[in-house]
Amino acid sequence: MKQFWLMKSEPEAFSLEDLKAQGAKGEHWDGVRNYQARNHMQNMQQGDLVIYYHSSCKPAGAVGVAKVIKEAYPDFTAFDHTERYYDAKSDPENPRWFMVDINYTKTLKNMVTLKDIKANPLLSDMQLVTHARLSVSQMNEDHFNEILAMSTL
DNA sequence: GCCAACGTTGGC
DNA sequence: GCCAACGTTGGC
Numbered sequence: 001m002k003q004f005w006l007m008k009s010e011p012e013a014f015s016l017e018d019l020k021a022q023g024a025k026g027e028h029w030d031g032v033r034n035y036q037a038r039n040h041m042q043n044m045q046q047g048d049l050v051i052y053y054h055s056s057c058k059p060a061g062a063v064g065v066a067k068v069i070k071e072a073y074p075d076f077t078a079f080d081h082t083e084r085y086y087d088a089k090s091d092p093e094n095p096r097w098f099m100v101d102i103n104y105t106k107t108l109k110n111m112v113t114l115k116d117i118k119a120n121p122l123l124s125d126m127q128l129v130t131h132a133r134l135s136v137s138q139m140n141e142d143h144f145n146e147i148l149a150m151s152t153l
Numbered sequence: 154g155c156c157a158a159c160g161t162t163g164g165c
Numbered sequence: 166g167c168c169a170a171c172g173t174t175g176g177c
Contacts, residue, residue, distance in 0.1 A: 008175090034160075034174095056175055114176075133159065133174050155177090162171080 003048045004144040005040060006128050007066070007102070008055040008135045016052050016064040019104045026069050026103025030077045031085040033097060037136035041100050042072045050102055051139065051147055053128070054111075061113035062147050070101035108151035122146050 007029065009015065019027055032038055045068065052064040074095035077083040090096035117123050123146060127137035 010175090036160090058177080060176065132176080135174085157176095158174085160171105160173080162169100164169095165167090 003043070003045065004051070004139045004141055005044065005048060006051040006053055006062070006137045006139055008053045010056045011054045012057070015054065016104070016107060019052065019066060019102070020107070022103065024103055026101045028101050029099045030075050032075070032099065032136060033085055033087065034135065036134055038098055040136045040138060041098055044068045044071060044100050046071055049105070049144060051144065059111070059113040059115065061111045061116065062108060062151070063111050064107045065105040066102040067105045068100055069103050072098040072100050075099040108148070110151050110153065112147050112150045116150060117147070120146065120150065
């Protein structure tokens with residue numbers, strides 16, 4: 001069964017345009033160091049759709065759609081002490097952190113801001129709203145379709 | 154840049 | 166296993 005997700009990125013670090021520039025090969029989503037977010041990535045399946053969300057910018061909001069093209073595998077940046085997200089507790093024999101690959105699918109016609117999302121009662125139970133700090137969150141198909149509908153208003 | 158929310162760590 | 170201290174996220 002297809003699942004739907006929302007992934008946050010700071011556009012100054014890696015924007016939807018940056019993902020688009022990667023083309024079909026997409027990008028690996030390294031650096032997630034939160035267990036709940038990791039668990040979501042481990043539950044992702046190839047072909048799942050992702051709302052791409054720009055955070056820590058004005059305004060923050062959903063800007064596009066991406067697709068899961070490779071299921072969870074160890075986040076090798078955790079093993080490299082020169083990396084920002086190095087974690088001495090993640091052992092290559094028993095990795096603690098995982099990542100998936102996603103690629104660009106589309107840009108929303110209009111950004112759907114966090115304000116818009118919070119103002120829509122149909123989206124009030126989205127994990128983005130109930131669990132604001134989580135960088136990888138779940139949503140259902142109705143949430144996904146509602147955001148796409150809002151983006152063309 | 155501030156600060157509220159909240160996840161993680163470590164001492165006990 | 167509790168909880169205080171600390172660090173991080175992310176909206177504004």
